[in-house]
Amino acid sequence: xxxxxxxxxxxxxxxxxxxxxxxxxxxxxxxxxxxxxxxxxxxxxxxxxxxxxxxxxxxxxxxxxxxxxxxxxxxxxxxxxxxxxxxxxxxxxxxxxxxxxxxxxxxxxxxxxxxxxxxxxxxxxxxxxxxxxxxxxxxxxxxxxxxxxxxxxxxxxxxxxxxxxxxxxxxxxxxxxxxxxxxxxxxxxxxxxxxxxxxxxxxxxxxxxxxxxxxxxxxxxxxxxxxxxxxxxxxxxxxxxxxxxxxxxxxxxxxxxxxxxxxxxxxxxxxxxxxxxxxxxxxxxxxx
Numbered sequence: 001x002x003x004x005x006x007x008x009x010x011x012x013x014x015x016x017x018x019x020x021x022x023x024x025x026x027x028x029x030x031x032x033x034x035x036x037x038x039x040x041x042x043x044x045x046x047x048x049x050x051x052x053x054x055x056x057x058x059x060x061x062x063x064x065x066x067x068x069x070x071x072x073x074x075x076x077x078x079x080x081x082x083x084x085x086x087x088x089x090x091x092x093x094x095x096x097x098x099x100x101x102x103x104x105x106x107x108x109x110x111x112x113x114x115x116x117x118x119x120x121x122x123x124x125x126x127x128x129x130x131x132x133x134x135x136x137x138x139x140x141x142x143x144x145x146x147x148x149x150x151x152x153x154x155x156x157x158x159x160x161x162x163x164x165x166x167x168x169x170x171x172x173x174x175x176x177x178x179x180x181x182x183x184x185x186x187x188x189x190x191x192x193x194x195x196x197x198x199x200x201x202x203x204x205x206x207x208x209x210x211x212x213x214x215x216x217x218x219x220x221x222x223x224x225x226x227x228x229x230x231x232x233x234x235x236x237x238x239x240x241x242x243x244x245x246x247x248x249x250x251x252x253x254x255x256x257x258x259x260x261x262x263x264x265x266x267x268x269x270x271x272x273x274x275x276x277x278x279x280x281x282x283x284x285x286x287x288x
Contacts (some may be wrong), residue, residue, distance in 0.1 A: 028269075029269070032262055032265055032266040032269055033266060035258075035259060035262040036259060036262050036263035036265075036266045037259075038256065038259040039063065039259040039262075039263040040263060042256060042259075043062075043063065043064070043260075047064070048063065048065055048260070048263065049064075049065050049069070049267070050064070050066050051063075051064025051065070051066055052066045052229075052230070052231065054067070054068075054229040054245075056249070056253075056257050061256050061257065063256070063257065063260035065242075065263070065264055065267055066231075067229060067230055067231045067240075068239075068241060068242045068245055068264060069242065069267065070231045071146070071225075071231060071239035071240060071241050072215055072241040072243070072268070072271075073215075074146060074231075074239075075146050075149055075150055075153070075221065075225070075239075075241055076211050076214045076215045077211070078146060078147070078150040078235075079150045079153040079154050079157060080154075080157075080207055080210060080214070082150055082154040083154035083155075083157055083158045083161065083210075084207070086154075086158050086162070087161045087162045087165055087206075087207075087210075088165065088196070088203075090107070090111065090158070090162040090165075090166070091162050091165035091166040091168075091169050091203075092169065092191045092192075092195065092196070093107065094108050094111075094162075094166045094170075095165070095166040095167070095169030095170040095195065096169055096187070096190070096191035096195045097187050097188065097191050099170065108163075108166070111159045111162055111163060112159070112163065114158075114159040115159045115160055115163065117156075119156060119217060119219045119220050120219050122152050122153075122155060122156045122220050123152065123219045123220040123222075123223040123224070124223070125152070126148060126149075126151070126152035126155075126220060126223060126224050127223050127224065130143070130148050130151050130152055130224070131143035131144060131148050131224060134147065134148050139236050141226055141236070141238055144224060144225065144226040144238055145224075145226055145232070145235070145236050145238050146225060146232045146235060146237060146238070146239060147236060148224040148225070149220060149221045149223075149224040149225040152220050152224060153214050153217060153220055153221070156217070156220065157210050157213060157214055160210060160213065161206050161207065161209075161210040164202070164205075164206035164210075165199070165203050165206045167202070168199040168201075168202025168203060168205075168206065169191075169195045169196070169199045169202075169203075171199065171202070172194065172195045172198050176194060176198075177190050177194065177195070180193075180194055201282050201283065202282075202283060204279075204282055205279040205280070205282040205283035208275050208278060208282070209275075209276065209279050211275060212272040212275045212276050212279070215241070215242070215243070215268065215271065215272055215275075216243055216268065216272060218241075218243035218244055218246065218247035219247070221240075221241050221243060221244040222244040222247050225238060225239055225240060225241065225244055226238025226239065226240075227240050227248055228240060229245075242264045242265070242267065242268045243268065245261070245264065246261050246264055246265055249261060
C-alpha cells in the first residue's frame with residue numbers, strides 16, 4: 001500500500017466523519033421537529049410557546065411552554081451570577097497571578113478532576129447538604145427551589161468555566177505582562193488591568209457556553225427545584241425547567257403529552273444552538 005493510497009484513505013475517513021456529524025445533527029433536528037408538529041398543530045405555535053398551562057390529565061390535556069422557558073432562563077442566569085466570582089478568581093489565580101507555579105498546577109489538576117464528577121453526584125450532594133442548609137434558614141419549600149438548584153448547578157459548572165476562562169487569560173502575551181511589571185505594576189494590577197480586559201471576549205464566550213450547559217442539565221434541577229408548573233416569584237420559589245419537566249414526565253408520556261415534551265426539547269435545542277453559535281463567533285475573534 002503506497003503512501004498516496006494511504007493518504008486517500010485517511011482523507012476519505014475524515015470527510016466521512018465530517019459528513020456523518022452533519023447528518024446526525026440534521027437527523028436529530030428532524031426527529032425533534034417531526035414529533036413536535038402534532039403539539040404545534042393542536043395548540044398553535046404561538047399559543048403553545050406563550051401559554052403557562054400544563055395539565056396532563058386525559059380529556060383535559062393542555063400544554064404550554066412559557067413557564068418552563070422562563071424558569072430555565074431564571075435558573076441559568078442565577079447560576080452564572082453565583083459562580084462568576086469563583087470562575088474569575090480561579091482563572092486569575094491559574095492563568096495570571098500564579099501561572100506556571102506548583103500550586104497553580106495542583107489547583108488546575110483538582111479542577112480538571114472535578115469536571116469528571118457525574119451530575120447525579122452533585123444532585124445527591126445538594127439534596128443532603130444544600131437543601132437542609134437552606135431549609136434551616138427558612139428558605140424555600142423545605143429547602144427546595146430555584147436557589148438550591150442554582151447553587152448546586154454553580155458548583156458543577158465552576159470547574160468547566162474556570163478551565164475555559166483560564167485558557168483565554170493565559171493567551172495574553174507574556175511580553176505585555178512583563179512590560180507592565182517593569183513599569184511598576186503589581187501582579188494583581190497586571191491580572192486585573194491587563195489580563196481581564198484583553199481576554200473579555202473569551203470570558204463572555206465561556207460564560208455563554210456555561211449558560212448553554214446549565215440550560216440542558218436535568219438531574220440536578222429535578223432533585224432540587226421542587227418540580228412545580230409555575231413561574232418562580234422569588235429565590236425561594238419552586239418551578240420546573242425544560243430539561244427537568246422532560247426528565248420527570250417523558251418516561252410515562254404518550255400521545256399529545258409526549259409531542260408537547262418533544263416540542264419543549266426542540267425549543268431548548270434552538271435556544272442552546274443560538275447561544276453556542278454566538279459564543280463561537282465571539283471566541284473566533286482575537287483577544288487583542
